[in-house]
Amino acid sequence: MTLTEERDPAPTAAILIIGNEILSGRTQDANLGWLAGRLVELGIRVKEARVIPDIEAEIIAAVQALSARYSYVFTTGGIGPTHDDITAEAVAKAFAVPLIDDVEAAGRLTRHYGADKLTPARLRMARIPEGATLIDNIVSAAPGFRIGNVFVMAGVPAIMRAMFDWLAPSLAGGARMLDRTISCALGESMLAEPLSAIQGRHPEIEIGSYPYFQAGRFGVSLVARGTDEAALAAVAEEIAQMIRRLGGDPMET
Amino acid sequence: MTLTEERDPAPTAAILIIGNEILSGRTQDANLGWLAGRLVELGIRVKEARVIPDIEAEIIAAVQALSARYSYVFTTGGIGPTHDDITAEAVAKAFAVPLIDDVEAAGRLTRHYGADKLTPARLRMARIPEGATLIDNIVSAAPGFRIGNVFVMAGVPAIMRAMFDWLAPSLAGGARMLDRTISCALGESMLAEPLSAIQGRHPEIEIGSYPYFQAGRFGVSLVARGTDEAALAAVAEEIAQMIRRLGGDPMET
DSSP, rough: OOOOTTTTTEEEEEEHHHHHHHHHSSOOOOOOHHHHHHHHHHTTTTEEEEEEOSSSSHHHHHHHHHHSHHHHEEEEOOOOOSOOOOOHHHHHHTTTEEEOOHHHHHHHHHOOOOOOOOOOOGGGGGGGEEEOOEEEEESSSOOEEEEEEEEEOOHHHHHHHHHHHHHHHOOOOOOOOOEEEEEEESOOHHHHHHHHHHHHHHSEEEEEEEEEEEETEEEEEEEEEOOOOHHHHHHHHHHHHHHHTTTOOOOOO | OOTTTTTTOOOOEEEEEEEEETTTTOOOHHHHHHHHHHHTTTTTTEEEEEESSSSHHHHOOOOOOOHHHHSSEEEESSSSSSTTTOOHHHHHTEEEOOOOOOHHHHHHHHHHOOGGOOHHHGGGGGEEEEEEEEEOOOTTTTOOOTTTTTTOOOOHHHHHHHHHHHHHGOOOOOOEEEEEEEEESSOOOHHHHHHHHHHOOOTTTTOOOOOOOOETEEEEEEEEEEEEHHHHHHHHHHHHHHHHHHOOEEOOO
16 A cells, blocks of 8 residues: 555655666666665655666656656666766757756866866766756766756766765655554464554555565564654554464564 | 667566565665576566556556566566555456456465465465466465466565576577676776777677776776677677776776
8 A cells, every 4th residue: 555645745756777787687786775765764755766778768768757757856877988878868868958068067077087188988977968957976076967857866876875965955855754664473464454454544654564584484574654653653553462462473673 | 788679689578576665765675686687597688677666557557568568577576465465456457357266376375374274365365367377386375477478476585586487487588698797997987988999899799887986996897798609709808908908907707
């Protein structure tokens, strides 16, 4: 069950991870979980994530679909100096604006690398869509950018994180989403019916049931989420009582 | 750069991860990387991945969009016994067929739990779309299913992996995608131009450039991928020579 937008008017977001390396299984994505966690802290609801390859038409289509649908879109990857870095150009096309040489971005690259080492490849990183504003990169100078509701960031986790922390104060957040997690070693199917009854009594709280299987044994984590602390506490208590009634040992984790 | 389908007629796949817990940042996804790696080994090209919440309309839309576009779709999550497990019902709606009580699936659950413990919640896991075929679950009995080109699997990694290994022999693979990775401590922007020239000479090989930043130092991994081992070896050698020419020390990793 998920809270409807009518009940929860908080801003929404999509995360768009651009890069063949994730889809080839070569690299484990490290950006989605971190970004989702930070957005949740800011009261922004992450509604969707996509991983797509470095193909221009795919990037254009995804940026257009997601930016039309959600309050914010955060992209990672494809803004470096090499031939496979095509995100800036694709995002410009998604917004139907030209890609321009940005004077401020070129200045930052000049100060970082030195004018004599500012190769054409490096200057490529100063090309941003017309009308975009820069996102600071305190790690390696080459900036990200924002155009409309789309924030274009690097794929290297250390740089992406620095960029996000820089831009975060500009985001409008909603009510902070709170959560309580109660785990037990009971099988999920034992809990299904009473849990559904608790969910039915508390439509303002979203209850998720996440089974796990470790060392040959099943258990389940029950996660209650919502913006009302008192309602959340009531649900957490009902869940704990339900687990005890079924002979389990509720652990808040 | 990505190989076009004209050059590479291998089957394609999308991965659809269903579950609020990934989007809330609470759980780090462990299925995408594993599945992508296994599909690549089978000669199947993973073209897209999506993470969506447990919302029926979202699941229907994603299943329809992805199954129309790719050879295979693999979903994880949402097939358990609790109120938030709505994947089977949503997939049935995506294919416009009824959700039925499957006799074989119910039999497996009866043998696993015992007839006296087969609660309505557990029997929920025997409901599959009409016309679907079962995917074995050697871990916890409740099966996944295949309908059309869509494979519906559990979200618990140990169960998902067992389900995938069971169904993998039924997949048609293409030419195995091979890769060679050469890393060096040079900055990506130094390599951009000569690397682009190598890519231009070898359109049959896809070359990706993945910078990393560790302990205050930049480096880059250059990944060449393709199905022709000899062409791949030639590209790997050209990349190593390029790195040496620029004063770097190529390491195959």
